[in-house]
Amino acid sequence: MASIVATSLPMQAAAARERNEARTALLFALPAIILIVLFIIVPIVAVVVLGFTDFQLGDKSLRFVAFENYAHLLRDRAFVKSLWNTATYTAIVAPVSIALGLGVALLIESEGIGRSFFRTAYFLPVASLIVAMATVWQYLFHPTIGPINALLGEIGVHGPNWLGSSATALYSLSIIGVWQSVGFNMVLFLAGLTAIPRELYAAAEVDGAKSAWDRFWLVTWPMLGPTTLFVTTISIINAVKVFDTVKALTDGGPNHASEVLLFTIYQEGFVYLRVGYASAMTTVFLAILVVLTFLQYRVQDRQVHYT
């Protein structure tokens, strides 16, 4: 009898502690949970429901049309083009801005002078209002009086009609997208780099890692694991969510050549006022994002180790 009591007491205490811990954890997370439900879950549900109606902005009533909106989506050429454009844009902007962000962070971190200046220089694009930057970029990209084509002309290259031609519009927007995101990723990588304990580098050198490349591969890259995961997730999501540049510079044109998902949704919902249809599109958009992120997270999470 006594031995059972003796062993069950510590277990009870452990169980009590665990319950306590769980309760505290829940309490800590409660405000966040409430707000997420209020500001994210409930609106999403509202959007999904609206996707089953034909609601137009300004209407006094609405009608349930079940899956009619979704059927129409499949046949909508503009929507399919949007999907394709968004995929292309993401495929360019995400990897390039991650790589450049890491590169710049590494360069700055290993360089002694001018750190403040360089950090600010690369971060400035992130801090700027796209509505205002748009006018500058539109001028820089001007086919006949713009500086970029003027400079290209100096070296004998005939610059393309960056924003006006359907062949190059999306790529021009991608350039701006990279320009805007590198600083963001750089700051994140800098934070990650400074968190790597210096002893590890000393230990690596003892183990025979002589060149900078070895040090990077053996210590920096693995230790940056969590940061890289974070940066990749954020970069992909932000790329898919692109809207401001398209709205300010090309309005999706010419002829849908640079139209992206969020822009199409905005057009349908707020310009054509077909909120029901736009909500159906939004639901599809969210579904795609969920799947994408889930896959990407699963793949990378396995490869990351935490201390």
Place this chain on the structure above:
Amino acid sequence: MKHITQILAAAAISMVVTVPAYAETTLTVHYPMPGFFKNVMDTISKKFMEENPDIKIQFAAPSATYEEGIQTILRQAGTSEMPDVTFIGLNRLRMIDERNVAVDLGPLVKKEGNMAEKGFSDTILKLAQVKGKQVGLAFATSNPIMYYNADLVKAAGGNPDNPPKTWDEVITLAGKIKALGNGVDGMDFRWQGDDWMFSALLFGAGGKMLNDDESKVAFNGPEGQKAVELIQRFVKEGGMPVFTKAAGEQAFAAGKVGFEFQTTGALVNTIKNVGTKFDLRTAKLPLIDPVNGRLPTGGNAVVILTHDPVKEEAAWKFAKFAAGPYGASVVVPGTGYVPNNELAAKSAEYLGDFYKKNPLFQAGLSQMSIMVPWYAFPGANGVKVTQTIVDNLSRIVDGSAAPKEALEDAASDVEGLLPRS
């Protein structure tokens, strides 16, 4: 959480405090395109408040374009945020009427009795009517004109004092200007953005957008064909590049384009952007059919949204004032729009002298007699319809579709968007 209640309390208090102590009617006014209407609105409202001390005008956040303006109004319709007065693009009046948001000004006009004496002739009243119903009062009206760079015209062998009168003449001269080289382009036609300039060609040929009972598309008839073939000739013979709207304006202001075809509303800004770089001139827009051709009316109208009787009366006073001769005398020199008020145009007290002293503004004025309303497509898809037309025009301009093909595609797409009766 404590902070939120504090903020809520502060907000509530501030809202109470802003209610004036004495009985004064406050009108909330919303308008689009603050870039150049802000000064105009400020001037008009200041004079109005001087003459009507018991009415206060305050401005809500303006919208960047007509489209954003109407979105904002429709979103706010029926809520406490809805402004009392707004200014809506002439081709979107139909949309606002179909949703029964605006106050019918018909009875107010009738009660007034002598609108014509104040300069509101029937023609002008018609501009802001939808199927005979007075939805608003035309505030700023424009028509498309021809801007040209006299220096480039001269260099290409033309005579700037005798500008081209037909499209053929324009194209020939533009082609010669393009041949001057040095990064110069022959012409720029504002086909982007909406269907307004396309309708300038279409109506200029005597054509119509839809048939009379609005069930079928009519812009793919012979007049429409002539219009799109003309656009292709602009590109192939006239040296028109694939410009975005902004790029075109900037290139013209830089002196790199011979002819520019767009609204007279852009006149004041063009003058400012050009400065002394070259000799800027304006002229009438050539018509495909000089006898039957008409031109669309751009611009916006003042619309009353509030149904509260006290505010409505104050709003009517403001609407008449803004759309009246004083308002026109402020709008015209400030922007380049043509007077929507006959009294303003003629009497020396308002604009009589102005036109004598500013010849560039005369082009728009001289076309007033052939202005017809900007066509508004019926049904809920009006905005999408205009976008479809623009998309198909862009295929002609960048050469990815033949004019006939693009026109037919536009016609079938638009027919799919018309309401099924």
Place this chain on the structure above:
Amino acid sequence: MTSTGFTPGRILRLSLLIIGSLIFLAPYIFIISTAGKAQDDIFTSALKLIPTHFYYVENIAKALSKVSMGTLLFNGVLVCGLIFFFQVLIAIPCAYAMAKLKFPAARMMMVLVMLGLLVPIHATALPLYVGFNSLSLLNSYTALVAPFSISVFAIFMFLQFFRSMPDDLIHAARLDGMSEIGIVARVIVPNAWPAVTAFAIFSVVAHWNDLYWPLIVITKQEYFTPPLGLMYFRAAEAGDDYGALMAATLIITLPLVAAFLLAQKRFVEGITMTGLKG
């Protein structure tokens, strides 16, 4: 890792950084150049960086007179400050719970967080607008701040940061008898400094520049945030007054640059304060 003296490797590094900076700063060079030009000086066929006549005073005066800059900047600071405060207040305990405490709903929480990350404000704007309107909370600081008080980005960021924090510090504090809240306040927060600073940069930048949501909920001028003020300079039909627009942009971007420069220093200080660098 910093070398003294200019080795070829170092020269290469510096050159890359400098060239890169020039490319990234190019648009700003144009903004500064255009802010000083009169309207007819801006679109010329030849490339001119230096204005023909220095128009800075006029353009800045125009920028200041068209909108009440003081109100704009005040609102920007107030709104961003409040948003940041609430975001951190709510995110830190939540991220701590997910990273360090045993928590049955942790998986579900993670899903919620990921979901939140994916949902852009453009998608939820309409229902939120209707909600705020029915509570008569439009045109208020509440409407501007509340939807953003939950930042799943913050939770995600702090979560990653806390996960890589060694457990020993926390065990030590527990052994000392500290309550969980005490641990959060006295152990976690001081050590989370770099993450908080980095997040501050993102939060302030994102919300200072947010146009979309304020555009929807604010129509009264006294609540205008900086981007709404910039709207005054846009005129779709007749072209923009670029000179004044650029001057206004400068005025609005400058506080952010200053803030970032300040935050940078704290960032470095924060690193040396923690025991993490070793």
